[in-house]
Amino acid sequence: MAAYIVATVVITDAEKFGEYVKAIAGLSEKHGGEYLVRGKVSEVLEGDVNPDERVVVSRFETEEAALAYAKSPEYKAGAALRQGAGTVQTRLIVAP
Secondary structure, three states: EEEEEEEEEEEHHHHHHHHHHHHHOHHHOOOOOOEEEEEEEOOOOOOOOOOOOEEEEEEEEHHHHHHHOOOOOOHHHHHHHHOEEEEEEEEEEEEE
16 A cells, blocks of 8 residues: 655755755665655645745655654654754554
């Protein structure tokens, strides 16, 4: 059953956030993931959304693979580098 990690991101310090991006480069793919969407919100259609928000959607073959990525020591070390560089909210969605 496919699983998706959906992240919403608002970057406040691009240089520091860039360190995180470099640290996790290729890590999703290492766990069998693929990026489906990576981009800035083009237009807010409904709701209270920061227009500077970015959305990242990654697809994994299984819930276990998605969790292995999100809970890996490499990801956690990378995430520590982005402290103070913005806000990140992630969700796991398992498709039937």
